Amino acid sequence: MIETATKPAVTVETASLDSIATPALILDVARVDRNIARLRGRLSDLGVQFRPHVKTGKSVDVARRFFPEGSGPITVSTLAEADYFASHGFNDITYAVGLAPEKIGRASALVAQGVDLTVLIDSVEQAGALADAAGRGVAMPAVLIEVDCDGHRGGLLPDDPALILIADMLRDGGVALRGVLTHAGESYACRDGAGLPEAAEAERAAAVGAAQALRAKGHPCPVVSVGSTPTAHFARNLDGVTEVRAGVFVFFDLVMHGIGVCATDDIALSVLATVIGHRPQKGWILTDAGWMALSRDRGTQAHPVDQGYGLVCDVDGVPFGDVIVGDASQEHGILTIRPGSTAALPELALGQRVRVFPNHACATGAQHETYQIVETGSRAIVAHWPRMRGW
């Protein structure tokens, strides 16, 4: 029986992949544990702290696989996640999305209740809003300045004069500067591992360069935070970095497989579906898992191997080979042979069950309320883990 952190463990004697209602979100906890151990070992060898991003799981039960006890450190993508994880005992939290000034009040409330919260900014306007709030005596989070290492979305270039200007404004306003943060989001555009060591080095160099620029002007910079799942798995040297964030590695998915970060049998998350029809002339098998269960994410669309809306496996999680969810309506999945393959569509009878590996675990998980927990190779449902959502 897998321990459930959110409520007393409930034994689910008879539930199995053969009996539960479909579509359903299935999580292989043995793979979760293995994925965590793999990255934890890497980061330990590299001598940096691990601050997992809990936006992928959005579940205290998943987070407790990293931290069987204790209070973090964790990374979140919304203040709703911060509230939820704080209510479950996590109190070392970095909110790694640029702060809207209107959200300072909610951030302050978390600090006032004892959370060691760090927020992210990349503009003098945000620094000014924080300094104003500090001037009103509000409980203040610590601040990281976002650095752009690859042009992916927000952040300042390491040599942008605004970096120092922001640090000056925070100091003068009485707001604690904790350091710098960057995210190599463009690493997702790599293929088969090529370019990932270089992306990791560029991520490291940008963060360390910004930290050096701050320190040269007398500013403290105890935290130098980098991270993405691809670069975390391919970094060769993290000198000067103090912590690594990564999220999707906990479940992995077909995008990560296409980039070259994991094998398909590392993928811990799948959607259980039931066959509801056949169109043999078209080479289609229809299931009850459409995009509402799989998500609309087509993250492998531009990959050399396009997985459609997901890679189809038997009920035990073993891929058939070239069978994908070729198209999806809201509540219909259409199983097809991958274009170009000469494989035959498997014989799948009405009512038979399959599992689908997702393109993007963060997106597919978000379509569901609950994880059904299994161990690799077993059909028994050993626990139900709820997910949180919203903002």
Added chain:
Amino acid sequence: MIETATKPAVTVETASLDSIATPALILDVARVDRNIARLRGRLSDLGVQFRPHVKTGKSVDVARRFFPEGSGPITVSTLAEADYFASHGFNDITYAVGLAPEKIGRASALVAQGVDLTVLIDSVEQAGALADAAGRGVAMPAVLIEVDCDGHRGGLLPDDPALILIADMLRDGGVALRGVLTHAGESYACRDGAGLPEAAEAERAAAVGAAQALRAKGHPCPVVSVGSTPTAHFARNLDGVTEVRAGVFVFFDLVMHGIGVCATDDIALSVLATVIGHRPQKGWILTDAGWMALSRDRGTQAHPVDQGYGLVCDVDGVPFGDVIVGDASQEHGILTIRPGSTAALPELALGQRVRVFPNHACATGAQHETYQIVETGSRAIVAHWPRMRGW
């Protein structure tokens, strides 16, 4: 104050689009009412019953805009929707996804509690499973046979001999055949209205042809059900059809706009977002509404006008013109000028709010727990309407 069906109306005195937390799902109820009145008027003129598909709204409050009182008729996409709407007094329900045999028990439970439930099948295997259940004395739903009018997903061609075989099996097994159902899903591939009257006629002809084939063999066929939002708005003649289903018309969206079914100012659903950063050298404005708030749906990707992850409006819902959500991370939206446009990016300060029209209302709505209800042109939040989810 808008009446809320699910709980006593709560006056939300001070909430407005300027003050609520973002991202948030905004619903313009005046546009909902106008969209309903438009299609209701068309179908009344065409002399057919209207059975709206509630999978778009997934909300009893939205459904009560069609039916201020009474029990339907409605269409659902999951048995969880059937359970939810039945619990709110709707008891004339068609479950319009091919029935998995394992779901007969849940369908039967709804019938046993007094719901007039109709299910959908297209195979002799499903007919056999229903006949077996009837033989065990289980309370039985009525049955529609799915007809394929355009090769979109499931269903039998109108002249498929299996149509009669299924009807015979149902009759011999003591299961009530209620008629035929088809869905012109390929109408979504039309552009600017071209081809839609023809798609509607093909949909009508397939359903009526199948009904005639059944009647010629002595089978009852009181229901001839067709429907998609595009064909419902472009059908010129529905002779022989008894009811029309449509779902997304209630909110409309950018896909429907691209097909030529609605104007942008018919779109009732939007996502409220806050500006969190700027990258002027890249021509980007960053907001706090990423794909988690907008969905991963890229339904206009193959349209002549690709709307990215959505069309950007001011806080009052007036489009800026060529500003779209050009890219999205989980909690970041990147506002850009549409490729090829010479328009300038508007000046949007840190903290300023915008609204985003979605590609696909069904997908975007599903990312949220609650509708924030406004009237066109007003920023006051007049009600909160919860959504249901799951299976």
